[in-house]
Amino acid sequence: MPTSLVVNGRRHETDLPPDMPLLWVLRDELGLPGTKYGCGVGACGACTVHVAGRAVRACQVALADVQGSVTTIEGLGTPERPAPIQEEWIRHQVAQCGYCQSGQIMQAAALLAENPTPDDDAIDTAMAGNLCRCGTYSRIRAAIHAAARRMQGG
Amino acid sequence: MAFGVYQARRNLPNPLVAGPGEAVLNPWLIIAGDGRITIITPRAEMGQGVQTTLAALVAEELDADWQQITALHGPAAQVYYNGVLIGLGLPFRDYALKRWQARVQKATDFLPRMMGMQVTGGSTSMRDGFEKMRLAGATARETLKLAAAQRLGLPAETLHTESGRVIAPDGRSLSYGELAGEAAAIPPPDGVALRPPARWKYLGRAMPRTDMVAKCTGTAEFGIDIRLPGMKFATVRMNPARTGMKGFDATAAKAMPGVERIVDLGDGIAVVASNTWLAMQAADAVEIEWEPPAWPPDSAGLEAMITAALDDSPNSHLRDDGDAAGQLARPPAGARLVEAEYRVPWLAHATMEPMNATALLEGDRLTIWSPNQAPLIAREKAAATLDLDEENVTVNTTFLGGGFGRRGEFDFTVLAARVAAAMPGVPVKVTWSREEDMTHDFYRPAAAARMRGLVADGTALALEARVAAPSVSRQASMRLAGLAPPGPDKGHVEGIFDQPYAIPHYSVYGHLADLALPVGFWRSVANSFNGFFHECFIDELAHAAGRDPLQFRLDLIRPAHAPSAMLLERLREMAGWSGRTPEGVGRGVALTYSFGTPVAEVVELRDSPRGIRVHEAWITVDPGTALDPGIIRAQMESGLIFGLSAAIHGQITFAGGAAEQRNFPDYELLRMHTTPKIHVDILENNKGPDGNAIGGTGEPGTPPAMPAIANALFDLTGRRARRLPLAGDFDFAV
Numbered sequence: 001m002p003t004s005l006v007v008n009g010r011r012h013e014t015d016l017p018p019d020m021p022l023l024w025v026l027r028d029e030l031g032l033p034g035t036k037y038g039c040g041v042g043a044c045g046a047c048t049v050h051v052a053g054r055a056v057r058a059c060q061v062a063l064a065d066v067q068g069s070v071t072t073i074e075g076l077g078t079p080e081r082p083a084p085i086q087e088e089w090i091r092h093q094v095a096q097c098g099y100c101q102s103g104q105i106m107q108a109a110a111l112l113a114e115n116p117t118p119d120d121d122a123i124d125t126a127m128a129g130n131l132c133r134c135g136t137y138s139r140i141r142a143a144i145h146a147a148a149r150r151m152q153g154g
Numbered sequence: 155m156a157f158g159v160y161q162a163r164r165n166l167p168n169p170l171v172a173g174p175g176e177a178v179l180n181p182w183l184i185i186a187g188d189g190r191i192t193i194i195t196p197r198a199e200m201g202q203g204v205q206t207t208l209a210a211l212v213a214e215e216l217d218a219d220w221q222q223i224t225a226l227h228g229p230a231a232q233v234y235y236n237g238v239l240i241g242l243g244l245p246f247r248d249y250a251l252k253r254w255q256a257r258v259q260k261a262t263d264f265l266p267r268m269m270g271m272q273v274t275g276g277s278t279s280m281r282d283g284f285e286k287m288r289l290a291g292a293t294a295r296e297t298l299k300l301a302a303a304q305r306l307g308l309p310a311e312t313l314h315t316e317s318g319r320v321i322a323p324d325g326r327s328l329s330y331g332e333l334a335g336e337a338a339a340i341p342p343p344d345g346v347a348l349r350p351p352a353r354w355k356y357l358g359r360a361m362p363r364t365d366m367v368a369k370c371t372g373t374a375e376f377g378i379d380i381r382l383p384g385m386k387f388a389t390v391r392m393n394p395a396r397t398g399m400k401g402f403d404a405t406a407a408k409a410m411p412g413v414e415r416i417v418d419l420g421d422g423i424a425v426v427a428s429n430t431w432l433a434m435q436a437a438d439a440v441e442i443e444w445e446p447p448a449w450p451p452d453s454a455g456l457e458a459m460i461t462a463a464l465d466d467s468p469n470s471h472l473r474d475d476g477d478a479a480g481q482l483a484r485p486p487a488g489a490r491l492v493e494a495e496y497r498v499p500w501l502a503h504a505t506m507e508p509m510n511a512t513a514l515l516e517g518d519r520l521t522i523w524s525p526n527q528a529p530l531i532a533r534e535k536a537a538a539t540l541d542l543d544e545e546n547v548t549v550n551t552t553f554l555g556g557g558f559g560r561r562g563e564f565d566f567t568v569l570a571a572r573v574a575a576a577m578p579g580v581p582v583k584v585t586w587s588r589e590e591d592m593t594h595d596f597y598r599p600a601a602a603a604r605m606r607g608l609v610a611d612g613t614a615l616a617l618e619a620r621v622a623a624p625s626v627s628r629q630a631s632m633r634l635a636g637l638a639p640p641g642p643d644k645g646h647v648e649g650i651f652d653q654p655y656a657i658p659h660y661s662v663y664g665h666l667a668d669l670a671l672p673v674g675f676w677r678s679v680a681n682s683f684n685g686f687f688h689e690c691f692i693d694e695l696a697h698a699a700g701r702d703p704l705q706f707r708l709d710l711i712r713p714a715h716a717p718s719a720m721l722l723e724r725l726r727e728m729a730g731w732s733g734r735t736p737e738g739v740g741r742g743v744a745l746t747y748s749f750g751t752p753v754a755e756v757v758e759l760r761d762s763p764r765g766i767r768v769h770e771a772w773i774t775v776d777p778g779t780a781l782d783p784g785i786i787r788a789q790m791e792s793g794l795i796f797g798l799s800a801a802i803h804g805q806i807t808f809a810g811g812a813a814e815q816r817n818f819p820d821y822e823l824l825r826m827h828t829t830p831k832i833h834v835d836i837l838e839n840n841k842g843p844d845g846n847a848i849g850g851t852g853e854p855g856t857p858p859a860m861p862a863i864a865n866a867l868f869d870l871t872g873r874r875a876r877r878l879p880l881a882g883d884f885d886f887a888v
Contacts, residue, residue: 017411024431028387033379034372036555037430038506039588043818046506073372082371089370093362093784096792097201098369099376099506099555124827131818133506133556134201135795137829139788 008075018064023047034073034102045130048103055110073102085147092143096134104130108144169231177334181233182290189331195225196234198274198527200557202852203785206363210356215291217315225364227551230529232270237263238282245644249654249715253843274527277749277850292346301337302328360784377525377552380512382581389433392422394593394812395447407436417576424573447811449671463667464622470642470664472651478661481616489610492698498683498878499805501598507555508591509566513574514581520547525554527562535564536571559675589816596674599623603687609699616659624669649684654715678853681748685857689744693865702733704743717839718752721774729756729772740870746857751777751849757862759870765887768830776840777849786851787834793855799823801860805879
């Protein structure tokens with residue numbers, strides 16, 4: 001099915017099955033591997049991206065249901081010009097294996113867009129669906145708080 | 155001695171080839187004309203930070219500018235063998251290591267060298283690399299000084315190095331980039347001395363990780379991210395019982411658009427398609443009839459085999475201090491007998507990145523891209539499977555999205571090679587579904603322990619432990635070399651025969667269950683169950699003796715190993731341990747000495763309206779020398795969380811010969827809101843017999859977490875947890 005899709009500000013014309021999950025469209029068809037496959041059932045958060053500014057599990061969104069522009073980790077920032085939240089992730093040396101971190105960062109970025117000053121409970125609620133097998137949770141929390149302070153100009 | 159090691163190593167071929175404008179100084183170092191320094195860190199980066207610290211070891215002696223460094227896995231090559239792998243497997247107790255034992259360990263270096271064991275495992279990377287990597291940096295530095303001396307017409311002794319430059323007394327300086335070409339042609343000097351820790355600039359500090367920027371921007375390339383021109387996407391469905399396939403019907407799958415090929419692998423099928431999702435959809439649509447397993451098909455039958463092993467005669471008796479059997483048969487007057495049995499379940503690794511590998515067969519040449527912990531083994535096995543010369547097989551190691559021992563196996567790499575063999579000339583990426591990953595693991599074995607002890611006068615008089623489980627070492631050795639290792643199976647009783655307790659009558663028996671169900675190295679291996687058995691039972695002894703469990707341990711540990719006693723004292727201070735907790739709060743303590751490193755932990759639980767919460771945890775660790783405290787802290791937190799996830803939730807059960815847990819909804823882990831606040835302190839007293847010991851840190855944080863939480867549950871509820879996972883018997887908040 002011909003579909004037009006805007007990802008990280010670029011328009012892509014695709015001809016793919018309408019029920020193909022956005023995750024695999026991004027990874028295999030558009031060559032954006034930063035979004036990760038972890039479970040395929042929306043249970044780990046590794047594939048979190050933004051659709052119209054909201055954090056979604058890309059493995060659970062069919063191509064036909066994508067309403068709005070998509071932002072992936074690659075669209076958030078680059079190694080040369082990381083977004084402020086990525087800079088805090090780097091400053092706090094959050095990642096270990098790093099596989100879940102694209103999803104963690106995208107989830108946290110959506111949280112901060114909605115709630116610029118989240119407390120620990122708000123962070124817990126927002127991040128509850130993002131698994132990290134290496135257990136980087138405490139550094140993730142610290143990086144989110146630091147990014148929030150930074151967005152407040154503090 | 156150091157020089158001797160380096161000389162011996164130099165005889166192995168250097169696999170590095172200089173690119174345009176580059177110079178290769180040794181197998182660990184490439185310097186480009188523009189000053190960029192590439193350090194080959196030939197251990198798998200799976201999150202433990204190994205590339206950063208291995209690179210720091212080289213950079214420290216090289217006086218390299220950290221900003222100019224790139225760390226790479228490099229090629230698979232014999233020169234990158236892990237020299238301590240065999241020696242550390244000898245049945246010595248590390249806490250009481252004698253000088254002669256340390257020498258025997260070192261003398262085994264030739265074995266992994268001969269066997270080409272380029273393996274990341276056993277928390278050995280720093281122990282193997284500590285001298286080797288610094289020598290690589292120091293020797294290169296001296297060679298660069300010789301090159302500068304020639305250019306400047308000055309004696310090399312008058313020159314010094316700083317931030318990637320050789321500097322003359324008159325202030326003239328040359329960059330390493332300018333000198334590298336000439337330096338590569340100069341024979342490296344012999345006997346270069348290594349700097350004392352007091353002069354270290356990078357080591358001993360929390361360095362910015364070399365992989366951090368890539369991992370925070372989605373640009374780190376994991377195995378699953380490999381993309382090659384013309385590449386096809388595939389997935390597999392294999393027999394979970396690892397036996398054959400009676401037959402399959404792929405009619406429906408073949409008709410699905412985008413499906414290019416169904417490959418009959420004999421013991422399963424692969425679907426090759428134009429994207430991974432199509433391949434997975436089609437693989438699900440294949441109807442397959444499997445051969446039955448060669449082991450009892452369900453959990454009860456498997457557990458019965460372990461119980462039978464426990465009742466059978468032992469296969470090892472690696473601790474036999476005093477006369478535990480005699481004491482237990484005829485306890486002295488006033489002594490109290492304590493008996494308990496413990497059981498733990500099978501566990502999956504559940505790395506966040508599912509198993510995968512990519513392969514391309516061109517004529518008689520095979521190229522592999524694999525997130526793996528043992529590239530030479532992967533190469534050998536892939537070559538043997540496809541009947542190719544090993545020299546014609548290239549293995550590229552990518553980042554690993556978690557390893558924890560799972561990626562030391564070669565099954566997923568060989569499987570990619572087999573699929574690629576059906577598609578000559580076409581690169582094929584084989585990605586397992588999460589379900590395939592979880593049902594085709596090499597599981598942490600289920601295990602059982604029968605413990606007996608005597609307490610008298612407030613201390614432990616005797617402890618007898620019997621541990622039964624299938625043998626990870628034997629299975630791994632059979633897979634690798636087709637033979638079982640000789641001698642007693644240390645790997646089966648580590649964490650219980652080698653603990654630093656001065657109990658006068660102390661006896662540990664290993665009982666091996668003969669089970670074919672695939673088991674493998676799971677972060678901390680047998681320490682992951684033996685730590686639980688030992689430290690839960692020590693807690694039971696302490697309570698039977700009417701003592702505070704921390705003080706009871708301290709009194710037994712102090713005469714055996716002073717650094718471990720210091721860890722417990724520091725832990726008591728950090729956690730504010732008083733031995734008393736208010737209503738609704740429970741605390742437990744545990745200490746496990748594993749991989750050369752003692753780790754002590756206190757876990758605090760609190761009742762809440764939603765169930766029991768893990769509220770806070772304190773960790774003290776002593777690796778002897780802390781090369782990167784930032785990474786060590788991260789590994790301690792990581793190890794604790796890995797252990798708590800297993801203790802509370804982890805279990806794989808079997809029905810019909812296959813694991814019943816298939817995806818994360820069935821295999822819960824700790825999450826942001828169920829992870830406690832964690833405090834870590836690092837001590838450096840555990841220096842070993844030669845005063846320069848260095849312990850592992852990737853695994854030792856895991857074992858004490860499980861008994862610490864079980865002991866905290868006893869403090870909270872008055873009920874002993876003798877069986878994992880705890881969520882089966884206790885109401886945890888999720």
